[in-house]
Amino acid sequence: MKPNETNPTAKEDVTIKKSTIKYASSLIIIFVLGIIAGGLFFGMKTPASDGVSANVAGERVIKYINENLVQAGESATLVSTEDLGGLYKINTLYQDNKLAVYCDKDGTILFVSQPLLLNETQKTAPAASTVIPKEDKTTAELFVMAFCPYGVQAEQTMKSVVDAIGSKADIKVRFIASVDGTTADSVQSLHGTNEAMEDLRQLCIMKYYPDKYWSYLMNINENCYPLTHDAAALDICWKAAAQNQSIDASKIDTCSKGQEGMDLMKLDEAAANKYSVSGSPTLVINGVVYNGARTADAFQNAICLGFNSPPAECGQVINATAVAAPQGGCGA
Incomplete structure (x- = not known):
């Protein structure tokens, strides 16, 4: 996939630490590309009426990730699952990197970043304006x-x-x-x-x-x-x-x-x-x-x-x- 075909919006910007940078892997790119590819729907074609258990959802998510999102020859593993009420949080591990993804309770829709709750006000600080100093040549x-x-x-x-x-x-x-x-x-x-x-x-x-x-x-x-x-x-x-x-x-x-x-x-x-x-x-x-x-x-x-x-x-x-x-x- 060519990089100019993506339009991700999630912000991922934290300080690089020399002691940990060498352990960072390609999972970030792979998951970003997974989102871009539209790989959000998986599993059953029709939702189960009573949903599925957290463990079943977790196994289904890992199966989908390993078959569609990770580098060939590599695999992600399931660490744990959490019931968040309307969603399951699926904690995964890939090449020593921990990444949380989210799944609906029917086990049919995967969210690679945390969904926003519509009944909660999102407090986002306005972007600061940039005052550019003047120079003869920028x-x-x-x-x-x-x-x-x-x-x-x-x-x-x-x-x-x-x-x-x-x-x-x-x-x-x-x-x-x-x-x-x-x-x-x-x-x-x-x-x-x-x-x-x-x-x-x-x-x-x-x-x-x-x-x-x-x-x-x-x-x-x-x-x-x-x-x-x-x-x-x-x-x-x-x-x-x-x-x-x-x-x-x-x-x-x-x-x-x-x-x-x-x-x-x-x-x-x-x-x-x-x-x-x-x-x-x-x-x-x-x-x-x-x-x-x-x-x-x-x-x-x-x-x-x-x-x-x-x-x-x-x-x-x-x-x-x-x-x-x-x-x-x-x-x-």
Whole structure:
């Protein structure tokens, strides 16, 4: 499934801890993609008149998850069930990650995030406005994880702004990861080693081929994103994307696996720490975290507000068909 086919809304944005990030698994992406695929109805074609027991519902949920939502060769297990009155809460375990899902009492509808109760007022604080400091040239830093579905969509959205404004603003992608040693395999990224290596490769491409980076990124997101868990296929895919842009894959491979790549990643780690960034995506404009909408127009307007004298390119109308990035995030 291509990342631009999703529109999830759940927010998942908590601080990355070095001691736990290496245990984070692909379950977040898999379950997000499960929601996107519309896999909410399962089990019996018609509801049972008296419902089913919590244990039966739990086993049915686990069966559905294992057959439809998890990575091939992996499986989730049932930890416990809870009766919440109108629903069952099903506590699951997958690759050392605990995740609660919810099921109706007929065992026919699965909710991958906690449903809202219509008879309860949801107290949601209004989004804080972002005051963008003025600079002669705006700097926009989009912090992501290479294979976070929310980050991927934010990149797709930002590409429209890059196309409109060009080099008038300094728009860059930065990565959220922790460096625990001196070699590439010590880089810890939420979605695993494959993601950490792609983070490093993209940093090297930005250094040596800045004019080709965004085209490479769109190619990766379109063709290689679905191969997140297949290292061999991913290796072939990124090299093909590099070749497509006349990027020297050997040079990038050497950079990403050596001290050069580590130094670049440490700069991004320091920047993320400076702004207290933990969730992917996070946009920082002129040193201030942006809290607005994730549409191309909103990104463009916020970036253009950062200029002392906005360039003419700020008046360009973004493609109205550009897909808005969902209001969610990856964190650990």
